[in-house]
Amino acid sequence: MNELIDKLKGEIIEQLNLEDIEPEDIDAADPLFGDGLGLDSIDALELIVLLEKEYGLKIDDPKKGKEIFHSINTLAEYIQKNQ
Amino acid sequence: MKTTNIYINGMACISPQESLDKSQFLEVAIEHTGNQLSCIEPKYKDFIPPMQARRMSRILKMCNVAAQISLKDAGVEKPDAIEIATGLGCMADSEKFLKSIIDNGEEMLTPTAFIQSTHNTIGGQLALALGVNNQNFTFSHNDLSFEHALLDSLMLIRENEARNVLLGGADEITENTHIIKEKLGLLKMNAGSNFDILTDETSGTIEGEGASFFVLSPDKANSCYGKLTDLSFGYKPTDMADLEKGIIKLLSKHNLKIEDLSLVISGYNGDQQNDEIFKTLGARLFKSTPQAYYKHLCGDYMTSSAFSLWLAARIMKEQKIPKIINLNEIGQGPINHIFIHNQASNNNHSFILLSKC
Structure with missing residues (x-):
C-alpha cells in the first residue's frame, strides 16, 4: 500500500505539474481538493484520466468520485480494491 | 476616426x-x-x-x-x-x-x-x-x-x-x-x-x-514613452514609386517630410529577397535619414513588429539609438519622429509613426 501511495504522489505531481511540491510534502490523508493540495475541477478531470490510463480503472458512478478522490489514501484504497 | x-x-x-x-x-x-x-x-x-x-x-x-x-x-x-x-x-x-x-x-x-x-x-x-x-x-x-x-x-x-x-x-x-x-x-x-x-x-x-x-x-502620463501619431497599411504596391508615394502621403497627413524623420526602423530579416525592398527604400527615399534594423536582436516571428514598437518607444524616451541597430552612419540629432516599416513578401506593408510625447 505504501508503495502505491508513493507512486500516486509522484504521478499526481507530474500530471498536475505541481511546481515546488515534493512527494514528502504531501500528507496522504490530506484532502486533495479545497484546503489540502488546493486542486480544482480541471485537476479532477486530469485525475480521472490518470486513473484510467495508468490503472485501467473507470469510475462508473460519478457520485462516488468525491469519495474516491478525497485523498491519496482513499484513491490508493480504491485502486487496490478494484484492480 | x-x-x-x-x-x-x-x-x-x-x-x-x-x-x-x-x-x-x-x-x-x-x-x-x-x-x-x-x-x-x-x-x-x-x-x-x-x-x-x-x-x-x-x-x-x-x-x-x-x-x-x-x-x-x-x-x-x-x-x-x-x-x-x-x-x-x-x-x-x-x-x-x-x-x-x-x-x-x-x-x-x-x-x-x-x-x-x-x-x-x-x-x-x-x-x-x-x-x-x-x-x-x-x-x-x-x-x-x-x-x-x-x-x-x-x-x-x-x-x-x-x-x-x-x-x-x-x-x-x-x-x-x-x-x-x-x-x-x-x-x-x-x-x-x-x-x-x-x-x-x-x-x-x-x-x-x-x-x-x-x-x-489618450492621457499622457509622466511615464510616457511616445505618441502614436499614425498607423497605416499598404497592400501589394505596384512598384517602388507606389510604395514611396504612400509613405510620403502618410507623412504629409501630419505635415511631415522625409527630412523630419529622426530614424527609420525597417524589418530586415536576413532573407535576401525580403530585404531587397528595404535596401532600395534605404538607398532612395531614406538615403539621408538615420536607419536601423532589429530582427537580428529578436528574430523573425509573426508579431516581431511589437518588438520594433518597443524598440522605437524606448529610443524616443531615452533619446538614444543603440549602436547595435544602426544601419548607416548618419549622425543623430534630437529624436522627434520614428518611422517603423515592416512588410512580408511585398504583400502586406505596415507603417507606424511614433512621435515624441
Whole structure:
C-alpha cells in the first residue's frame, strides 16, 4: 500500500505539474481538493484520466468520485480494491 | 476616426535580449548562434503564484509577466480593454494536445492542454488575472496580427470606448513549428551569429519569439514613452514609386517630410529577397535619414513588429539609438519622429509613426 501511495504522489505531481511540491510534502490523508493540495475541477478531470490510463480503472458512478478522490489514501484504497 | 493623441504610457518586453533590464538599453546585446533565438526569461516565481503558473505554457507566463510590468510602468491597475496579437497562439499546448491525441489513440485526453491551446488563451488568462470583464480581443492575422490589434486599440480610444488599453504581441518557438519552418525553407540552415544576418547572403531568416506589451491611453502620463501619431497599411504596391508615394502621403497627413524623420526602423530579416525592398527604400527615399534594423536582436516571428514598437518607444524616451541597430552612419540629432516599416513578401506593408510625447 505504501508503495502505491508513493507512486500516486509522484504521478499526481507530474500530471498536475505541481511546481515546488515534493512527494514528502504531501500528507496522504490530506484532502486533495479545497484546503489540502488546493486542486480544482480541471485537476479532477486530469485525475480521472490518470486513473484510467495508468490503472485501467473507470469510475462508473460519478457520485462516488468525491469519495474516491478525497485523498491519496482513499484513491490508493480504491485502486487496490478494484484492480 | 477622430484625431486624438494616443500615448504609450507603459511597456515591457521579453525577448532574446535583456529587454526587461531598465538599467541598460541594448548596450550589451546578446549573441545567439543558429536559426533560433529563444527568449531570456524572467524568474516567473517572482511574478506568478506557483499554483497558477503550473498550468501556463511559456508564452502564457511571458505574457503575464510582460503585462504586469507594463501596467505597473503606466500606473494602471486594471485596463479598460485587452487587445492581444498572436500569429500562432499557444502553439506549445496545441502541439501537446495533438500529440496526446495520436499517442492515446484519440482516447483519454487530458483537459489542460486542450483548454490552453487556443489563440485567445492569452487574453483570457490576463482577463482572469486582472479581473477585466470588458473588451478582450485576439488578432491572429499572420504578420499583421500586431498592427491589427494596435489599430483596434487606437479605434477604441478614439471612439472614447476605453481610456487605458493593454495591448500585447506574442509568439513562441516550439519544436514542431521550427521543424516545419525549416522544411518550408523559411529559415537559414547554416546560420551563424544573429549579428551577421545582413551579411549572410543565403535565403531564409532566423526564427525568434517574444512578448511585448504596451499600455495606451489618450492621457499622457509622466511615464510616457511616445505618441502614436499614425498607423497605416499598404497592400501589394505596384512598384517602388507606389510604395514611396504612400509613405510620403502618410507623412504629409501630419505635415511631415522625409527630412523630419529622426530614424527609420525597417524589418530586415536576413532573407535576401525580403530585404531587397528595404535596401532600395534605404538607398532612395531614406538615403539621408538615420536607419536601423532589429530582427537580428529578436528574430523573425509573426508579431516581431511589437518588438520594433518597443524598440522605437524606448529610443524616443531615452533619446538614444543603440549602436547595435544602426544601419548607416548618419549622425543623430534630437529624436522627434520614428518611422517603423515592416512588410512580408511585398504583400502586406505596415507603417507606424511614433512621435515624441
